[in-house]
Amino acid sequence: MDGKLHAVIGAGTGVAVAQSIGMEPVETAVLMGAGIIAGLVPDLDTAGKLANKISLSHKMxxxxxxxxxxxxxxxxxxxxxxxxxxxxxxxxxxxxxxxxKFSQKLMLLISGVAVIAAGLAMSEIWVWLSGSYVAGAALVAHRSYTHSIIGLIFFAIIAFYVNERFAMEGLFWTLVLGYASHLLADMRFIPGNKRGIKLFLPFSQKGV
Structure with a gap:
């Protein structure tokens, strides 16, 4: 699925969570932003626009x-x-x-390592965990581990520590559901997704 659609679905997830707990417009906008980010994160395993935004351009x-x-x-x-x-x-x-040799994947890996170092220096668990995710995404094939239950669980751990740090109601579930919405939208039952995702890696290579 196109990244723009993933962003829209992620934003919708944020709005849905906000509405379910009766949040004000400003907080709703924050959750929309969080949903957009979470909805795009699984595609960090590609050398696409999201990778370009969080790392230096390999062409540069x-x-x-x-x-x-x-x-x-x-x-x-x-x-x-x-x-x-x-x-x-x-x-x-x-x-x-x-x-x-300086590919976008390499720049993404370097960026992830830099974020890990920054997180350790700041003693911020969510930061170095995020760096670990980015570095890991640079090393795996597209629609593999970032599009699996393992990727979702790892991101949920990051979301837990993000929520602990910023203590905003609805933030944890917006992040987790935003991420999950990306996996759902990439599954085979959605028109145009013949490839599907390997949701149960490494235990099964079967696409769903």
Whole structure:
């Protein structure tokens, strides 16, 4: 399903939770935002728009590394001599060769590790758990573990600690139900979802 539809469904989840507990418009808007985020999170296992928003663009990093390699090589050729020149040229060539290796998946992994480090430094459990989710999402195939019961349970743990930190009524269930809505919308019984999701990984590879 398209990301925009997942966002709309997630927002609807937030509104539904807010209405069920009689929240004011401002709090309802907050839960809508939380629902949108939760509804998009499972697709962090793709190199899509959500991954781009929480990590540096891999194209920008590739361009930076290439430019650095060219400058290093030019400086070595025109400004150095002897072994220093060869070392500089080798460095420039090396940077040019590794530039294509900086994929969105790698940037997502690096971002996740950075969030883990920040969470540990701040002693915020929900932050380093979120970083762990992001880093893990970068390492798994699309529609695998982030689209499974295990992914939902892990996100529910994150949601628990988010709720503990911000203590907002309805926040926990908005996050959990928003995430679950994404899994439901990607199941085979929804038109256009021939692939479905492997809900019971790693115990079953069968799509539902």
């Amino acid at each position: 990093i590739q361009g930076f590394v290439r430019t650095t390699g060219i400058l290093a090589g030019a400086y070595a050729w025109f400004g150095l001599s002897g072994y220093a020149m060869y070392i500089g040229l080798a460095l420039g060539i090396f940077l040019l060769l590794i530039a294509p």
